[in-house]
Amino acid sequence: MAEETTKRLAIIASHGTMDAAYPPFILATAGAAMEMEVAIFFTFFGLEILKKGKIDKLKVAPIANPAMPVPIPNIVGMLPGMTAAATAMMNSWMKKAKVAKLSELLEMSKELGVRLIACQMTMDVMGVKREDLIDGLEIGGAATFLEFASRNAITLTF
């Protein structure tokens, strides 16, 4: 190819819900498959994705979410059990569409060499210890991510 194209993909994952965790991993693995260098920076609630045993248990919030395929009014969404119900519904749809589980996409990310960076500052704020998080991560701060992103990367935020 004569055309010069960007080779790096720098992603920020800042939410800890199931629906917010998918796009970073789908784009990261796809980017790696397209021979891009990829890093995901997990910050704030995005750190939840990296906690041991958590990734396949992330939830979907029906409250303040008018885009649910079956719309759930906020006044119903706030009732106990509604988050679990919305999550179960979403999980069954994902399974039916044969979408890979988040844990599978995580393993694929590692296998394809995606850098997974956990935000040190957020860990301190939320009292998350290194041993609370899965293996195969880097721990770093804003500069770690920006150093990677500053060299001609596409940057996406979720």
Added chain:
Amino acid sequence: MDITPNQTLDASGLACPMPIIKTKKAIDALQVGEILKMISTDPGSVSDITAWTGKTGHELLGHEEAEGKHVFYIKKTK
């Protein structure tokens, strides 16, 4: 299509992004010049495989569709 593949990858039933990830892995395992036949039921594969070959530089020799299955022939170029 009159192409003899060296390897066949059946990615039927898999959703985005797995077809291109499996394709990448299958191409990695081939020698330069060899051809992969990839089968997918994901309609997004048509656009994605074109994009993937465009980005990576591997050659999409052909694409055919029959009974909801997309078949791609990809030549490893590097």
